Amino acid sequence: MREFRQLETNVIHESSTNPRRSFSETGLDELTASVRRHGVLQPILVRPNGNGFVLIAGARRLRAAKLAGCESVPARVLDLDDAAADEATIIENLHREDIHPLDEGVSYQRLVSAGRTIEDIAAALGKSKGYVYQRISLTRLVPKVQDLLARDILPLIYALKIAVVPAEQQEEALTQCFRPLFRDEEARRDQLEPLAQLTAWIEKTVRLNPRSEDTQVLLPALAEQVESVEQERDASVIALSTLHFHTDKADPKPILAKSWKPAEGKDRCSHARPGVIVLGDGQGTFLQVCIAKKACEKHWGRPKPASSGPTPDQAEQAEARRQQEETWARQREEQERWRSELRPRAVRLIAERAAKLPWSPMLLRLLLEDIRPDELFLEVLGRPDRIAVKHYPRALAIALALRHSWQRHDLLTFSKRLGVKVTSKDLADTPAPPPADGEAPSAPARARKTPPRAER
Incomplete structure (x- = not known):
């Protein structure tokens, strides 16, 4: 009707x-x-x-x-x-x-x-x-x-490539399509990666059957490449993989990358056999390879004799580790001795020698570079350009303890700038004097400020 x-x-x-x-x-x-x-x-x-x-x-x-x-x-x-x-x-x-x-x-x-x-x-x-x-x-x-395809976020050509990937790997394939531009999820915007990146990932990661209808229709270039290889090969062709691990439990498994080496041109040997890469980079490539690890010295070298002890390389590495540990232990010991013994001695020795130096504006500027003025005993004599230092040795000892006494090199460098000669030999030969007024030299008390006094 x-x-x-x-x-x-x-x-x-x-x-x-x-x-x-x-x-x-x-x-x-x-x-x-x-x-x-x-x-x-x-x-x-x-x-x-x-x-x-x-x-x-x-x-x-x-x-x-x-x-x-x-x-x-x-x-x-x-x-x-x-x-x-x-x-x-x-x-x-x-x-x-x-x-x-x-x-x-x-x-x-x-x-x-x-x-x-x-x-x-x-x-x-x-x-x-x-x-x-x-x-x-x-x-x-x-x-x-x-969903991304329906909303026109994922282009059709990308979706057709992903369609050949097993369902459990499709979301991983999707990550090859976009580059995240923002870390913040609320403001996230993705940029489309080149199609070649997705294609390369599929050829390297996904094990495809070149004879399946999916591969022949959706990836015709790969199917044609494999078909041309099949026309050249015979029953003795070896299945190869450029990966270093098996991706599934299929049997027979292709030979992993670590177990074969190219044997073409000048590298050809008497053990060379035809092979085709069926998994990983270069999928579908036909080449001559050598898999005779024990027999071919050209590609695999001479077999190493069995040894019950460590190899020379292992022994050398063990000795290097031992020496490094000894060096670290010696450095820790020297640092601890500096903190507990040599640092207090060096501070007092430099302070005593510096106290005998003639006073100069340069010496004052040198002190003021390293500590705040209120950490010294200063006295203004009417004008800012006329400054006198009271209790000069004590102020200098405080400056040294606060800024220069934590490392041996820094302290000796500062003493050289002051114009006093203090060396490592002086620290080793000079006994540490007792602390003055019951105060530890390594942690001097903060000096109290002396109020400025107007010039009379």
């Missing part, structure tokens, strides 16, 4: 099998404005369902009519069963140019589940078999990848 009728909009229900899940708000607004002016010009397709009708095609027109306030729309009524109606809905919507690739893939998968072959679908829609298969592969993406 086929007939044209004017149907009320409230008795028409959208089909759950409609492949279109998203509609452009701008496009829907424009269509609504057109319906207000001219009405619905093209009939929608429906089929009877109980007391109402189920929409087969024309979801945008029906929504626009409802938004425009139309109480009825022109419709073409078709008497179809569920399977035929679903197929008609899908086919009609797939002819639209603005359908999202993910919705397209869901539609193709429904047709395949209903018994249609990929060849039939491609012929009915005027598409290639590869095009249909690519769209179907999008339905195998994990939800996170599908």
